[in-house]
Amino acid sequence: MSIRVLFFATVAEVTGMREAELDASDYPNVESILLRFAHDFPRLEAHRGSLLCAINSEFARPDSPVHDGDEVAFFPPVSGG
Amino acid sequence: MFLLVHDPIDSSSLQNELIRPEDGAVVVFEGVVRNHARGKQVRYLEYDAYEAMALKKLEEIGARAKMEFDIRDIGICHRLGRMNPTECSVAVVVTAAHRNAAFDACRFAIDTIKKTVPIWKKEFYDDGEIWIEGAE
Numbered sequence: 187m188s189i190r191v192l193f194f195a196t197v198a199e200v201t202g203m204r205e206a207e208l209d210a211s212d213y214p215n216v217e218s219i220l221l222r223f224a225h226d227f228p229r230l231e232a233h234r235g236s237l238l239c240a241i242n243s244e245f246a247r248p249d250s251p252v253h254d255g256d257e258v259a260f261f262p263p264v265s266g267g
Numbered sequence: 268m269f270l271l272v273h274d275p276i277d278s279s280s281l282q283n284e285l286i287r288p289e290d291g292a293v294v295v296f297e298g299v300v301r302n303h304a305r306g307k308q309v310r311y312l313e314y315d316a317y318e319a320m321a322l323k324k325l326e327e328i329g330a331r332a333k334m335e336f337d338i339r340d341i342g343i344c345h346r347l348g349r350m351n352p353t354e355c356s357v358a359v360v361v362t363a364a365h366r367n368a369a370f371d372a373c374r375f376a377i378d379t380i381k382k383t384v385p386i387w388k389k390e391f392y393d394d395g396e397i398w399i400e401g402a403e
Contacts, residue, residue, distance in 0.1 A: 194316075194317050194385065195315055195389075195400075196398045199398070236400065236401075238385075240317070240320055243317075243319050243323050259317055261385055261387070262400040262401075263400045263402070264381070264383065264384060264385055264386060264387060264401070264402065265381075265386070265388045265399040265400055265401060265402060266314065266316070266321075266345060266356075266357070266380060267402070
């Protein structure tokens with residue numbers, strides 16, 4: 187099983203992708219996933235302070251646990267309307 | 268009725284779907300694309316969304332509006348993709364027996380949409396483009 191990771195808006199532009207798959211056993215929480223991508227994409231660092239995250243379409247926090255089959259999303263503060 | 272669409276929004280048909288004989292007030296709010304922002308001319312906008320979560324959040328806003336205000340029904344439609352100035356990007360329609368609750372619920376809904384629904388706007392100018400982050 188795996189974790190599906192989604193990126194939106196500026197975060198998608200910085201990573202150059204809208205989604206990725208990770209092995210669930212390597213990532214206990216949201217922050218561990220973010221650190222992995224911040225390592226791969228150093229430009230993410232500038233956004234980390236304001237970045238929002240969600241697990242399965244519900245707002246989550248960096249320490250929120252992640253499980254097999256979860257969908258984890260990272261995105262900037264919203265600007266719809 | 269909560270919708271994300273990629274085509275022009277027809278708020279009057281949304282209104283016709285929602286209205287019932289017991290309603291005494293319908294408040295319709297339309298957010299439209301403005302041709303200027305941050306001291307610059309805006310040529311057009313593009314909206315991106317986390318669609319599954321955005322729809323869920325719109326439904327939650329609707330449910331909260333119905334709990335907190337004395338309204339009968341509410342519908343929200345947000346458009347995604349490219350839009351030119353004067354085009355409608357979001358419509359909120361509230362029906363109620365009386366106007367005060369309808370106005371209040373409509374204001375609550377649009378303010379909450381701008382703060383909590385995962386949708387992002389990109390502004391395109393003559394000399395570049397920028398993702399907008401955070402509600403205005």
